[in-house]
Amino acid sequence: MGKYRYDIGLGDKYLFGTELEFTSVYLDNLSKLFRESGAPVRYALHHKSSGFTKYDEWYLDIDSTVTKRENGRFFGGELSSRILVDKYRAWAELKEICYLLKKAGAVADYNCSNHIRVNLSCIKNEAYFFEVLAKLIAIYEADIRLFYMGDDYLRRATSFEYARELSDNLLLYINSVDFSNEDFLYKFRNHRGINYFTRKDAINLQDYDTKRLMEVRYANGSVNEKTIQNNINFTLKLVDAIRRELFDPAELSRRIEVNDELSMRTLFNDYRVKDFEQLTRIISTSEADVDDFMSQYEHVLSKRPSFK
Numbered sequence: 001m002g003k004y005r006y007d008i009g010l011g012d013k014y015l016f017g018t019e020l021e022f023t024s025v026y027l028d029n030l031s032k033l034f035r036e037s038g039a040p041v042r043y044a045l046h047h048k049s050s051g052f053t054k055y056d057e058w059y060l061d062i063d064s065t066v067t068k069r070e071n072g073r074f075f076g077g078e079l080s081s082r083i084l085v086d087k088y089r090a091w092a093e094l095k096e097i098c099y100l101l102k103k104a105g106a107v108a109d110y111n112c113s114n115h116i117r118v119n120l121s122c123i124k125n126e127a128y129f130f131e132v133l134a135k136l137i138a139i140y141e142a143d144i145r146l147f148y149m150g151d152d153y154l155r156r157a158t159s160f161e162y163a164r165e166l167s168d169n170l171l172l173y174i175n176s177v178d179f180s181n182e183d184f185l186y187k188f189r190n191h192r193g194i195n196y197f198t199r200k201d202a203i204n205l206q207d208y209d210t211k212r213l214m215e216v217r218y219a220n221g222s223v224n225e226k227t228i229q230n231n232i233n234f235t236l237k238l239v240d241a242i243r244r245e246l247f248d249p250a251e252l253s254r255r256i257e258v259n260d261e262l263s264m265r266t267l268f269n270d271y272r273v274k275d276f277e278q279l280t281r282i283i284s285t286s287e288a289d290v291d292d293f294m295s296q297y298e299h300v301l302s303k304r305p306s307f308k
Helices: 027-037 088-104 126-148 167-176 184-189 225-243 249-258 273-283 287-302
Strands: 016-026 041-043 058-061 068-070 073-080 114-119 213-216
Touching: 016 027, 016 088, 016 225, 027 041, 027 058, 027 073, 027 088, 088 225, 114 225, 126 167, 126 184, 126 225, 126 249, 126 273, 126 287, 167 249, 225 273, 225 287, 273 287
Parallel strands: 041 058
Antiparallel strands: 016 073, 016 114, 058 073, 068 073, 114 213
């Protein structure tokens, strides 16, 4: 895997944030370490529901999927980043946060995740963006999920409930959605009375209508700053490539129509390295991107158990 980077080539084009879940450390001890180090982290329980969160600093909090209570103290939790842009300061902060997590003994276990939020206010052609996003997920989800495993070949325990895969359902209906209609946002997120792209799904758009936010929930947890950076970078470069209209929606529709194997790929862990490399080369803006994305993907794939 390549070196940690302090510039991924996007500047201030996108606002983004990340959430890091972890365990194996008491939150009060971790808070003290952050405070003593001068890290921009506030210990703020239930900060998401307070109504006063400005996200101008990082927030240390409990998380329902990982936090346990031991002797009246919280064990394990989540860090929510401030609002970030692709600048040196953001990447330096992320690296420092990961260093301090590791110093405190924090780890990301099989329950932990790394969520990425992106502000999509800059998207002008919404119909194109969401049509292509949905069809790319329908086609490439098995390999995208593999990439987001990050450090090891592991399907985390909470993914079935909090990061549900979308491709099987999208393959059934996405080509029938008319994205030229004014109500396309409703139609592509609802099919036969079932809602998709919710907070339970691997891509969450429930805050898009009011805040223009998209949340990617695929990624397994990590305290490795390079893995987290790769997860963020891949997410942003995918968004950016769609925004720049680098894909042909008609070709994506054709692939969905003619490929009967697509619906079985995720179920049977059928990964296609060449397909993922093709996607990677389309969305990447540098050879460093290609190297980072393919190295992480191939690293995870190399950890896949052999049943020979």
